[in-house]
Amino acid sequence: MNTAMIKKYLAYSLTVVVLSFSACSEWLNTKPESEIILEEYWQSESDVQAVLAGCYRGLTEEAVINRMIVWGELRSDNMIAGSGFPSRLYDMQRILSGNLTTVNSFTSWGSFYTIINYCNTLLHYAPFVIDRDNNFTEFDLKRVQAEALTIRALCYFYLVRTFKEVPWIEDASINDTQDYQKPKDSEQTIINNIIRDLLIAQKDIPLDYGNKEYNKGRVTLGLVNSLLADVYLWNQDYDKCVEACDLVLSNKAYSLVRGRNVLSQVFYLGNSDESIFEIQFKDNVNNNTSVQELYGNSGHRQGDIGFPATLAYDANQDQAGAYSPFKFQITTNVVESANDLRAKDSYFQFGGGYYIFKYPGVQRVESTTGVSTYLHRSNTPNWIIYRLSDVMLMKSEALVQKDGSDNFTKAMELINETYLRSNEDGDSLKVANYGTKIAMEKLVLRERQRELLFEGKRWFDLVRLARRENSTTTLNTFVDHKSTSASSSTLGALVMDAMYMPISRWEIEANHKLKQNPFYEENSSSTR
DSSP states (O other): OOHHHHHHHHHHHHEEEEOOOSSHHHHHHOOOOEEEEGGGOSOSHHHHHHHHHHHHHHHTSHHHHHHHHIIIIITSTTOEEOTTOOGGGHHHHHHHTTOOOTTOGGGOOHHHHHHHHHHHHHHHHHHHHTTTOTTSOHHHHHHHHHHHHHHHHHHHHHHHHHHSOBOOOOSOOOOTTSOOOOOOBOHHHHHHHHHHHHHHHHHHSOSOOSSHHHHHHSOOHHHHHHHHHHHHHHTTOHHHHHHHHHHHHTOTTOOOOOGGGIIIIIIIIOSOTTEEEEEOOBTTTBOOHHHHHHTOBTTBOSOSEEEOTTTOEETTTTEEOTTOSSSEESSSSOEEOTTOHHHHHHEEEETTEEEEOTTTEEEEEOTTTOOEEEEEOOSOOOEEEEEHHHHHHHHHHHHHHHOSHHHHHHHHHHHHHHHHHHSTTSOOOOGGGOOSHHHHHHHHHHHHHHHSTTSSOHHHHHHHHHHHHTOSHHHHHHHGGGOOSOOSSOSSOSSGGGGSOOOOHHHHHHOTTOOOOHHHHHOSSSOO
């Protein structure tokens, strides 16, 4: 970490953000109102809660949401530059063209380490408050510690999937005598620490806060188990992934929204019945600028990011791109997603191109005529981290990897739950039409692509596939589907190490114990 960033981290722990939390939405969304120096702080439960709110608010920063999109989606086959791609997005353009270098701003991990330091500071100081505030009990302490551990684990999971190896830091930055020259820890060390922290949080985190906005915007047992399932899936521990998924799926508080209502209830209104954790935004408080600019809004209908025509299905023309997961031909008589609601709910066609509609759009059905009207929204969408369908398909992926006809049958049952709600008049998908493990694996990948378009999942899904195959060949095949050029170079990753981001040059220069990710030691970009 560079010197300037270290000082910034230190400043954040010495002057903590105080947030008003007189109401649920205010606690999650309010802007900072004042700062208090450390010596006067950590006197009461309200001080602890204010710093905890700062941990959550860190997740709403534009730099964080931008990276969730860039790291998890931009490098995949799902995204291309929209028409009139602005020059201010130069670093995104470089990534889209397969030219990822150590000076790209998205190689900076500082925004995530800022949140991690908030969490570390709370975990360090909160225990002292028990002796200073009789209203702050051991029960209260364990709950806030569980929330901080989970937020920290979420941040590290983004970092380890993006960079593979990063410094694990769990000490709060509280004085300038600390050693900030930290080497990277191994991927497995990071994964093990994440799992350790989540298993601790699992014991003390609430299942339900008794408030819908808290249940969707704060850490719950559902989030802990969803994140655990995702980590286990990444780590290829499929039995434990299934177990964690089952803990989520057994919670009757979560249920799939009807297919025709998904766009309006899940992405427009937010905090739906199928939502597990959403980063909360609110007009006039903290706008989701990343989604508004990259995906579009009522005043900027065509966002900066587009969807490849090669993947799109145009219902008006009844025409599917050569590599579209919609209207996908399996056999002469079997076609997946011939009339899939997600094709029109996720993107739209304009001026010869395709643009994202899932977050900025809303479907309204006139009660008198039953006619659907699609509009661009003006209010600020939450950013969804996990929802029920994601967990269902994580379990499906794990079951397929476990292999065997019984596991295939169970996986297909889950796939059909997400598939049939968006293909209301379609036939159930049948295991008999997917006779091999490879065919089932491809089906899960397609269904995750259809269901989770633009939600920051696709690149990580492709990297998991490459890790299982110990090759980037299939990953590159998918990513290159979005290219219209005849270039022989790939937009994906030449080798396994190229799937991960380089460490920012400035981090390396400031911290001499950091070693560059192997591929970038000898190469100037991800594809050359």
